[in-house]
Amino acid sequence: MPRDDDPTTMHFGGFVEDRLVVSASFYLASAPVHEELVSYQLRFMATDFDVQGRGYGARVLAFALDALREEGAAQVWAYARDTALGFYVATGWNVVQGSEHLSAESHLPHTTIVKSLVEGA
Ligand SMILES: CC(C)(COP(=O)(O)OP(=O)(O)OC[C@H]1O[C@@H](n2cnc3c(N)ncnc32)[C@H](O)[C@@H]1OP(=O)(O)O)[C@@H](O)C(=O)NCCC(=O)NCCS
Incomplete structure (x- = not known):
């Protein structure tokens, strides 16, 4: 992605021994809701098919959100x-009601989701 090497972009990976099995990338980008807040967009969240359902995705996300909060x-x-x-x-995200849409890239159904990282936001 063009912004992969931006200084504000943060990439996270989860490893089992030396194999990368989970990825999650965050790009500084204002959100469709609460535009005034410093926000990051999550993209490319994925766990390798053969190790899904073991809690790895949730674990990487939790680590990533702590780092982003910092x-x-x-x-x-x-x-x-x-x-x-x-x-x-x-994993504690909220659905933005009425945001259901077809992705322009994949043409698959998508919905906007959001998660606050601070009290009261
Ligand atoms: C979605 C995805 C990233 C989840 O990763 P994962 O490592 O399998 O998820 P975890 O094992 O950490 O699951 C955490 C919790 O979410 C639940 N969960 C995971 N995938 C789910 C799904 N597709 N539907 C409903 N619940 C799901 C788990 O049951 C678990 O719940 P629990 O804590 O109550 O047991 C993974 O399934 C994936 O890569 N899917 C294909 C790519 C994709 O759709 N990526 C997201 C694009 S927006």
């Missing part, structure tokens, strides 16, 4: 693939 982020958001919405709800 960088001053107040909110994270994403265009979540609808088939993964249950994962995000299980």
Whole structure:
């Protein structure tokens, strides 16, 4: 992605021994809700098929959100693939009501999700 090497972009990976099995990248980008907050967009959240359902995705996300909070982020958001919405709800994200749409890239159903990283945001 063009912004992969931006100084504000943060990439996270989860390893089992020396194999990268989980990825999550965050790009500084104002959110569709609470535009005034310092926000990062999550993209490329994925766990390798053969190790899904073991808690690795949740663990990498928790680590990433702690690191983003330390960088001053107040909110994270994403265009979540609808088939993964249950994962995000299980890890504390909120669905933006009425945001359901088809991705222009993949043409798959997506919904906007958001998670606050600070009290009262
Ligand atoms: C979605 C994805 C990243 C989840 O990663 P994972 O490592 O398998 O997730 P975890 O094992 O950490 O699951 C954490 C929780 O979410 C739940 N969960 C995971 N995937 C889910 C799904 N697709 N639907 C409903 N719940 C789900 C788990 O049951 C678990 O709940 P629990 O804590 O109550 O047991 C992974 O399934 C994936 O890569 N899918 C294909 C790519 C994709 O859709 N990426 C998201 C694009 S927006």
